[in-house]
Each structure stands twice: as C-alpha cells, then as structure tokens.
Amino acid sequence: MDLSRTLTGFGAALLATALLAAPAEAGAPGDTPSTRDFGNGPERNEVAAVDSIASQSARTLPAEEPASTWSLRKRKGYPRQTSLPVWPANPEDRSIKLGLVPYHEIAPKLNALQQASDRVSAEIIGKSAGGRDLYLVTVTAPESAGETARQDHWRELIEDHPAAAKRDRALRAGYKAPVWINANIHGNEWEGTDGALRVIERLATATDPATKDFLEHSRVYLTVTNNPDGRVAGTRANGAGFDVNRDHATSTQPESRAVRDVVIGTQPFVMLDEHGYTGTTLIEPATAPHGQNYEYDLYIKHALPNALGMEKAVQQLGLPETAAADIPFRDYAPGDWDDWPPIFTPMYAMYHGAIGHTVEIPLRVNNADYNNLPVEELRRRARINTDVAAATIEAALTYTGTNRATLLADQIEQFRRGWAGEPSPTIPDGFVPGFGPEDRFSTTFPRAYVIPAGTPAAARLVDHLIANDVRVTRARHDFTANGKRYQDGTYIVDMHQPKRGLANVLLEAGRDISDLVPQMYDISGWSHGLLWGARVDASPRTLPHVRTSPVTRATPTGSVDAPRGRDLTLSLRDGNDVRAVNELLAQGVKLRRTDASTIVVPAEARPEATALAKTLGVRFTAAPRGVKGDVLDQPVIAGAVSADELFALKEMGFTVQTVSTAVLNAGFDLSGVDTLIVSSGLSYTALNATARATVDAFLARGGGVITRGATGAAFNAAAKVLPATAVAGRGDANGVVTVNNEGPVVGAGSPAHSFVYSPIWFTGTGFTVEQRYGADPLVAGHWLPTSAGVNGPAQAAGQAAVISGATAGGGNAVLFGTEPLFRAHPKGLYAGYARALFWTAG
Ligand SMILES: [Zn+2]
Numbered sequence: 001m002d003l004s005r006t007l008t009g010f011g012a013a014l015l016a017t018a019l020l021a022a023p024a025e026a027g028a029p030g031d032t033p034s035t036r037d038f039g040n041g042p043e044r045n046e047v048a049a050v051d052s053i054a055s056q057s058a059r060t061l062p063a064e065e066p067a068s069t070w071s072l073r074k075r076k077g078y079p080r081q082t083s084l085p086v087w088p089a090n091p092e093d094r095s096i097k098l099g100l101v102p103y104h105e106i107a108p109k110l111n112a113l114q115q116a117s118d119r120v121s122a123e124i125i126g127k128s129a130g131g132r133d134l135y136l137v138t139v140t141a142p143e144s145a146g147e148t149a150r151q152d153h154w155r156e157l158i159e160d161h162p163a164a165a166k167r168d169r170a171l172r173a174g175y176k177a178p179v180w181i182n183a184n185i186h187g188n189e190w191e192g193t194d195g196a197l198r199v200i201e202r203l204a205t206a207t208d209p210a211t212k213d214f215l216e217h218s219r220v221y222l223t224v225t226n227n228p229d230g231r232v233a234g235t236r237a238n239g240a241g242f243d244v245n246r247d248h249a250t251s252t253q254p255e256s257r258a259v260r261d262v263v264i265g266t267q268p269f270v271m272l273d274e275h276g277y278t279g280t281t282l283i284e285p286a287t288a289p290h291g292q293n294y295e296y297d298l299y300i301k302h303a304l305p306n307a308l309g310m311e312k313a314v315q316q317l318g319l320p321e322t323a324a325a326d327i328p329f330r331d332y333a334p335g336d337w338d339d340w341p342p343i344f345t346p347m348y349a350m351y352h353g354a355i356g357h358t359v360e361i362p363l364r365v366n367n368a369d370y371n372n373l374p375v376e377e378l379r380r381r382a383r384i385n386t387d388v389a390a391a392t393i394e395a396a397l398t399y400t401g402t403n404r405a406t407l408l409a410d411q412i413e414q415f416r417r418g419w420a421g422e423p424s425p426t427i428p429d430g431f432v433p434g435f436g437p438e439d440r441f442s443t444t445f446p447r448a449y450v451i452p453a454g455t456p457a458a459a460r461l462v463d464h465l466i467a468n469d470v471r472v473t474r475a476r477h478d479f480t481a482n483g484k485r486y487q488d489g490t491y492i493v494d495m496h497q498p499k500r501g502l503a504n505v506l507l508e509a510g511r512d513i514s515d516l517v518p519q520m521y522d523i524s525g526w527s528h529g530l531l532w533g534a535r536v537d538a539s540p541r542t543l544p545h546v547r548t549s550p551v552t553r554a555t556p557t558g559s560v561d562a563p564r565g566r567d568l569t570l571s572l573r574d575g576n577d578v579r580a581v582n583e584l585l586a587q588g589v590k591l592r593r594t595d596a597s598t599i600v601v602p603a604e605a606r607p608e609a610t611a612l613a614k615t616l617g618v619r620f621t622a623a624p625r626g627v628k629g630d631v632l633d634q635p636v637i638a639g640a641v642s643a644d645e646l647f648a649l650k651e652m653g654f655t656v657q658t659v660s661t662a663v664l665n666a667g668f669d670l671s672g673v674d675t676l677i678v679s680s681g682l683s684y685t686a687l688n689a690t691a692r693a694t695v696d697a698f699l700a701r702g703g704g705v706i707t708r709g710a711t712g713a714a715f716n717a718a719a720k721v722l723p724a725t726a727v728a729g730r731g732d733a734n735g736v737v738t739v740n741n742e743g744p745v746v747g748a749g750s751p752a753h754s755f756v757y758s759p760i761w762f763t764g765t766g767f768t769v770e771q772r773y774g775a776d777p778l779v780a781g782h783w784l785p786t787s788a789g790v791n792g793p794a795q796a797a798g799q800a801a802v803i804s805g806a807t808a809g810g811g812n813a814v815l816f817g818t819e820p821l822f823r824a825h826p827k828g829l830y831a832g833y834a835r836a837l838f839w840t841a842g
Contacts, residue, residue: 044643048658078140078143079117087133089102095190098190099383103225103228106193125223128227138222154168155266158411158415160498162415176217178218178269181196181199182223183389185227185275186236186244187231187234190366190382193224196389200224202394217401237643245273245344246522248342263349264352267353273346273358280325281311282325286338286339287332287338289338293501295414301410302355310325317387321384335516335517340513341523344358361389362385365385427439445495446504448544449507450490451472451534466553470502470506471503474492474549476546482542506528507529509527510524510781530736531753532826556614564606566622570609571749587608592631636673637675637837638676638677642679645821657673660682671698674703675703676703682715683714699807704841704842706815708816709760713817721807723805724764729760729791729792733783735782736778736779737759738779739752739801745836746832754771754829755820755825759783771800804836813840816833820833
C-alpha cells in the first residue's frame, strides 16, 4: 500500500521509529504498514525464560478447568453489587509514570462506581497467572431477577433455536444487545483500561435520554484489564511470559480462559480488543486472508461501518495525532494485518457470534519510549491514547445501539446456518466497498468429526472442545462410518451446530496459504486435530448412523490392566504419561526404563499408579515377567528455554532450573545437571572463559543436551555437540508439517505431523535421524522460499527434522528443527520431547 497516504508529520516519525525497532525477521519482506509486535514469535529464541511463577508447576495437565466459578447465571438481577477486594498500593506499578490508573486503584474505583450507580456491577472472573484478580464490569439499566432470567433464556434461544428466536417478537423487542470491551490484554498497552473506566463512569451517571434508552436496550461488558500482571510490570506478556492475544484456541493461560468464558457467557454482538501503539490509530476489520470458517458476510457488513464510525469519532477529537485512522481491510495489502488464525481475541469472538475488532491506539508510550521520553510527553501521549480508546468504545456502543435489530438478526443467522449445515454464501465483489476476490474465503464443512475415545489425548481434546462451547456427543453402541469400525463411546462432533466455524477451525487440518500472500502477521497453521495427539477422523458427507448422548465432560480413561503382584509398564505416548512418570519419581517410586518410551513401575507402587491412572487418565499394563531395564532417576534439567517451553515442561511435571548466557556467566554450576536444554537466550560464543569451561566440562563428562531452533543450532555448532549442519528455512515460515518417524527416541511413537516456526533441518553424518520432513511437508500454514528460491518446503522435503546422537564426551543429544512445545499448543508432540529429555538425562 501507499504508506504516504496515512503518514503525516508526527505520526510518520513515530511509525518510522516503530518499524526500525521491530525485531529483524529473516526473509520477511519490509514495508509493513504497521508495527508488528510479535507474541512468543522470533524473539522467543532470544530471551530465556526466568521461572517467576513457581505455583504454575502445581497445575495438573488434563483438567480443562473453567477460569473461575464465575457464571453469568446467578438467579440474580442487575445490579449485582460486590465489594471487590482492594489490592495493596504498589508504587512500582508502571501505569503511574504515565498518569494512568494503576492496578491497585481499579477495585476502589469500581467499588465507588457500584456505590454511586445502580447501573454498574463488578465481579471477579478469575485470576491472572501472577494471581491478580480479573474484573468484569457490567453496565446496564437495572433488571429484576425475572428480567435477567428472561434475557438468559433469550440468549440461549438465539444460539440453540435460532428459528424460534427469529420469530419471537418479545425477544426482538426486549433482548438487550450485548457488547464486550476487552482492554489491556497486552499489559504494556495501557490506556484501553483508562478509556474503559471513563466510559463506565459516563454510563453510570449520564442522565440524558439517549444513554438511558441505550442502557434499557443493551448490556455493556468490560473486562477492564485482561492482563494485570503485565499492566503492573509494564510487559506485553502475562506473568507466565505468554502473549495472551496468541493463546485463544489453545487457552493455556488463565487470562484467555477467563475471557473465553465471558464471550461464551455473554454472546456479544460487538466486541473491541483495545491495543496500542501503531503510530496512527488502527481499527479492524483486517486484511485478507480471512479465516475460511467465518460467516464473513455477516461480519463485514457490520465491521466496516462500525470501523468507519470509530474512525470518525477519533477524527472528531480534533487533534493532529488523531486526524487519520488506518482500517486494514480498506488500507493495507493482504497479509499485512490478517484475521486468519483464531488466536486473537476478536477473531476468536467472531466464532461466538461477535463482530470483533482489534483497535490500536496511536502514540507509543512503552518499551524504549517508556524509559527515554520525558514524563510530560509520556503523559500527553497517554491522555490522547485514553481519549482515542474512549472514543472508539463510545462509537462502538453507538453503532450497537443504532443497529441492534440487524445485529440480532445476523447473529441469529450465523447460528441458524450452523444448525442447518448450509454452505456459507458466496460473497459478491463490492458487497461492501473494497470487497474483492482477494477477500473471498470459504470452506466445505465436513458432516461430522469422529474421535475414538480411550486415550488421555482424546479426553483432553473433547474437554477442550466442550470448554469452547462446541457440542460433542458419545456413541451409545459400536458403529461403522466411512468403512471404519468404531466402538461404543466414540465421540462425535455433529457439524450441524451453531458454532460449527469454531469446531472446524480447531479440528480441521488447515490450509497451505503460502501462495496467497507474501507474508502473514502471525501463525498461519495450527490444528488440534493433527497436533493434539488424538485420532480425529473427518466424515465428509454423512453423520454416523448411531444413537448418541450429549457429553458434558470426557469419560475418564485411566486404568491399571495387570494382575496384582505384577510389575507395570507405562508407555510414554502422551504428556500425561510423562506427568505420571514425574509424579511417581517425585513420590520416590523406583522406576526403570527398558527403551526410550517404556517405563517399568514396580508392583508395590500399584496404589500410586492406580491414583495416577485416575487423575491423569493414563493406562498401566502388565510388564513382561522378569523385565529389568535401567534405573530412571528424576532428571536434573538446566534450561535456556522460552517461556512457552518452560510452561509445557512444567505441564509435564518436569522441574527446570532456568539458565541463560548471563546466568552461566555469573557462575551457574552445571556439575549436578543431567541435561542442558538450549533454545533461547544462550550463546556459547557469548560465554566468558569460565562459563565456557563449565559447559565444556559438562559435555566432556557426558552431559545430555537438547537443542531447538536457531539458538540451539548455533549452540550445537559452537560447542561441537553433534556433527550436524543446520539449515534454516525462512524465518517467518510456520505451520503444520508431515514428518516420517524413523528414530528410536523421538521418532518411535510420535504423530505423523509436527509443527514448525522458523523451521530447521540437519545435514551431515554421524547421527541418527529421528524424524524427517515429509515429501511435500507443509500441510497448513505459510512457508515460502526466500527470494533466492531456497529455504522453502521443497528444500526441506525429506531432510532430517529431528536428530539424535552421541556427543564426543559420551553423552546423548537430541536436536529439534521443529517446534514440539510451541506456545504449549501441539500437545501431541510433548511425549516425544519428553522421551528425548529422559534419554539425554539417562
Ligand atoms: Zn497489543
């Protein structure tokens, strides 16, 4: 696009600075029209995680627990006044320097507003990773308990019986339009919170007839800060180091789970996710590629006019910094700001019936600017940003109030199409101004998905689907479908359901979109169907012919299938198997290992095994009589790992001492360590002489090594771990790939698919190939060769993706060119990584 159109004076200077400050990305084209802030992306190889939240290790793996006991349904009307606990004043809160509301002042403010107005209700909907309260504010005209119950009934009718909802005159007249404002999901993008609080204050006290009428016909829900840990600390990520706005669909973090429950519970017509800072205000709708599972016509017909209304409101602030707004759909080239993956809050919300918008307020106050700009300038910017946030929220409320009837009709239509199993309509060019062939995406939904039961992976997936409001049933007897025989208890996802788009975007393989656009904003591939370790069969045309029952929770899967007195074996096929092994080791049970994936549990530990079979859903079987194996000790791990890897390792029950270049240079002692993991923030060449000698000594005595990614490959070369040469694919390439499993450690028992981000492959001899990239490896995602025509999937085809071998010192090493723990998403790859960990530690 023509950058000059949107860039003038001050804004242009800001944007130029922002572009220069953006992380370098190998092979990605330049001229990005907006600041690209990556979440757990390329920078995750640079910054080693520090273990700041020890309590995370107490999490249990299988539970898809709700974010809180919070529920919209309380048999209460509105207001629902609460007294929110007040947090101690924290003078270190990074909001203070900007003149913004620090986290500890939010609860007192909300308590005062609840006291002052019968339109305001505030409640706690969960806790952040760092343990802080997450607030939901509801602003609406008072309702009796009976009126609220009727609203609840209507909301369910819209989703469950859209045809009846459409005919219901009382519903059409009386249903309150739900709007949801999510603020501050990136902790160092502060002012969405302050803008939201300002809007709450106005709505609480306004006496004009328009506001009163609006609140009679609407409910406004505001999650005033979705990331209190980051707000306080001045970080994008939450307290666990996760970018919450990349976590939807996987939902590993309490912050994303909390708003998942809000969006399901409130079913908003319109939602805004308030971010910053793009130099010029940015308001979605996004560019192509558009997610192929949306009912995009129902979205764009509202999203564009709502964005234009927000743009106008920003312009009416009358400041030079607010003279223009960028609307990516209108102003940017395809791929520059797309809505393809369901990992962003507004995109995720679209599948629940919302017209979702990311809004980026303009003036940068975070990162280097936070430290370098004068306080007065920071506060001036923060005031303008707050004005912009408030203006966009007010404009979206106005749009919702004005278009309540059509928004209702279109949400009903989205769910109706789902139930009816109708193809999404083909949208004609010019449907809205600027809609062209590049915007046209659609898919053919399968008639059903079939998920055989009995494994922890299947149970995890089914519980995850249910937590996402996807409807799942269970077959009541054996059946045959598409020539395959399935057992009683098999799960079925009938795709004739209101949120079929969400079901499909989670379960489908996805699509290779490399040819469509030169680059993408974030990941382009994911697949719970291919990467979560459960078998998922699509039934393209027919619903399996079998009686079913609805499922509210997956059937427990664990068992101990062995005669009493016999030793047991556990096969490491799932993250929960690994967790069980780690729990047994932590309980002092003496385990043995007969090969990389087979663990022997002594007969006398049967009670412990039985308990774990129950809680983790894992299956113990009878060990062959007289089997021996090597003693398996709890591995002592030092890890220079990214935050998402640390999280995934803890999910599996590993204890990791976090290290980095700096930590080793400060004299970290590797003498008791079994395995050193290098994937983030550890450079052998940047080590001082003492630290290098420590690493050399570790390798010389046969210490184990695991590496991943570019940082790991550089360490392998510099420290001479395995005689392999790493070849890097394009830096921004990512997606689901096919792999051929060959080796005994990672390869044996791994799924036929893996995930890559900045893929790597290995050449040379003197090692064992564990996994190779398939012949045409990219199944879904975006992976182009570089301009020289190399480093693409064609070059990776058939090459070694994961290798294992013996180091010169006699230790074991495994090198990953794939991303088995990426953002804690590919749960089906966890066990392969863990097998590598036990093997290198042994
Ligand atoms: Zn953001």
